[in-house]
Amino acid sequence: MPVIFLIIVGAAAGFLATRMMHVRTDVVTTVAIGIFGALIGGMILRFILMLTGIAFGFVGAILGAMLLIWLYRTYIQK
Structure with missing residues (x-):
């Protein structure tokens, strides 16, 4: 079940x-x-803020995805 939830989020x-x-x-x-x-x-987010919950996990997911896109644009896609 956590894997399916991770895919959806x-x-x-x-x-x-x-x-x-x-x-x-x-x-x-x-x-x-x-x-x-x-x-x-x-x-x-969990390391820095020590927060749990779906809302903070979702915010962390968006921020992490944006970080990954920035890293891809900066270092791989040229």
Whole structure:
């Protein structure tokens, strides 16, 4: 069940992050960005703020996805 929840939250976070940063990607890439962003952002927020809950996890997922997009644009896509 947590894996399915991670995919759903990751898909939503990836969708919002790609739209906020004006990146047009396919569905698989958007979901992957969201899932990895959720992992990165969730770990960062939990470590720094020591907060739990769905709302903070979702915010962390969006921030992590945006960080991943920025890193991709800065260092890989040229």
